[in-house]
Amino acid sequence: MAGSEVYTYHSPLGTIAIKCYGEAVAELRFGDGREAGVGGDMPPMVRRWLDIYFAGGQPGFVPPLCLNGTMFQKHVWDKLAKIPYGATVTYGDIARGIGCRSARAVGQAIGHNPVAVIVPCHRVVGSGGRLTGYAFGIERKKWLIEFEKQHV
Numbered sequence: 001m002a003g004s005e006v007y008t009y010h011s012p013l014g015t016i017a018i019k020c021y022g023e024a025v026a027e028l029r030f031g032d033g034r035e036a037g038v039g040g041d042m043p044p045m046v047r048r049w050l051d052i053y054f055a056g057g058q059p060g061f062v063p064p065l066c067l068n069g070t071m072f073q074k075h076v077w078d079k080l081a082k083i084p085y086g087a088t089v090t091y092g093d094i095a096r097g098i099g100c101r102s103a104r105a106v107g108q109a110i111g112h113n114p115v116a117v118i119v120p121c122h123r124v125v126g127s128g129g130r131l132t133g134y135a136f137g138i139e140r141k142k143w144l145i146e147f148e149k150q151h152v
Helices: 044-054 071-081 091-098 103-111 138-150
Strands: 004-011 014-021 024-030
Touching: 004 044, 014 044, 071 091, 071 103, 091 103
Parallel strands: none
Antiparallel strands: 004 014, 014 024
């Protein structure tokens, strides 16, 4: 897509790179600190969401999103977006909730979530509450889960 801009946001977990098309977020990924934002100011709704979230609040809104993925991935991401702040569910819970027999397929779709934190893939855990895979490191996943539980 043409017309995208990349912004950086400095969170307690490090630099976040945010790709937007106009006001809509297409990607939000933790980086290694070398990302350079281009363009002007980040869309205000996106900055506001991140500021509220990392201050320990529940934003209560979702900035506009522009998600590219398969229909199955989008279905899984829609379920992720409905996991309450401070709660966790299992891959199996998500699979059963969408009528899928494969928690592994759900895990793969979750692993392709392009908008970390806003679409809260960190709230999905393995059976028995085990912390399993997170594209940005298990320590970040643990931090996000514990952070939310402290602010519920």
